[in-house]
Amino acid sequence: MDTKKKKSTFWEFFQGLGKTFMLPVALLAFMGILLGLGSSFSSESMIQTLPFLGYPAVKAVFQFMSAIGGFAFTYLPVMFAMAIPLGLVRKEKGVAAFSGFVGYTVMNLAINFYLVLTNRLVDADHVREAGQGMVFGIQTIEMGVLGGIIAGIIVYKLHNRFYTVQLPDSFAFFSG
Structure with a gap:
């Protein structure tokens, strides 16, 4: 009986551990979107295709989005x-x-x-x-x-x- 209780507690711990992974992983989806949009719209090839993206204010917004998105992956x-x-x-x-x-x-x-x-x-x-x-x-x-x-x-x-x-x-x- 004691072995069953330990086994049950062991599995309960890992089930709880798995649930805790959801918080950072859920944040990654949103941060990945920010990183992708920011990086793609601030890239030189995109600026050549759509010149208005080269304006300093517009470029700064997309670079900021990229930096915020990269934060989640760095940390x-x-x-x-x-x-x-x-x-x-x-x-x-x-x-x-x-x-x-x-x-x-x-x-x-x-x-x-x-x-x-x-x-x-x-x-x-x-x-x-x-x-x-x-x-x-x-x-x-x-x-x-x-x-x-x-x-x-x-x-x-x-x-x-x-x-x-x-x-x-x-x-x-x-x-x-």
């Missing part, structure tokens, strides 16, 4: 790191989402610290070849969406375990 791991705790926790959802952001950033800082400590941090010219990248100005191992998912799951587990902890009065500011 997709962060969105997963925030959406997973937001979708899985029952209480204190805002704190959990913010903790997802902080957890993802700390994970990248820890990886950077390890790379510096082991002398594996490469110079800016060889970042891609070494499998490294920049996240919020932090040179780290390029983990992509998987890094965001890992950080989100860890934050979810930690949040569920510690959000009700009551600290002594001298640390009351940090209490759950």
